[in-house]
Amino acid sequence: MIIKDRQYEECPTCHRTRLVRDEVYGCDNCGKEIDLMETDDYLRATNFHRDGEHDELTFCSWSCFFTMLPKIVIDHFLNIPYLNAENMGEGLTIRNFWQAVKSCQMP
Helix, strand or coil, X not given: CEEECCEEEECCCCCCEEEEECCXXXXXXXXXXXXXXXXXXXXXXXXXXXXXXXXXXXXXXXXXXXXXXXXXXCCCEEECCXXXXXXXXXXXXXXXXXXXXXXXXXX
């Protein structure tokens, strides 16, 4: 999810625009900033729709993924984040996955 849009500045003399700040991305559940270029410490899911479109979803933790899961409208299929034994980021371990599953209250 984009939490801050790109920001441009126009030169008053030559009227050219330049990029001042790139987009800032964050968790689709809690909005916590995630630097997609600098880190692999996030989870990615893809929601594929029947019309051929898809939504890319990013999460900062397994807890945020399972909190958001019942709210995602799935009309075709959802490619969920994979378990990665090497991913040791906060909230992203396999142990965090099982904790989130146990605490999940699905409808």
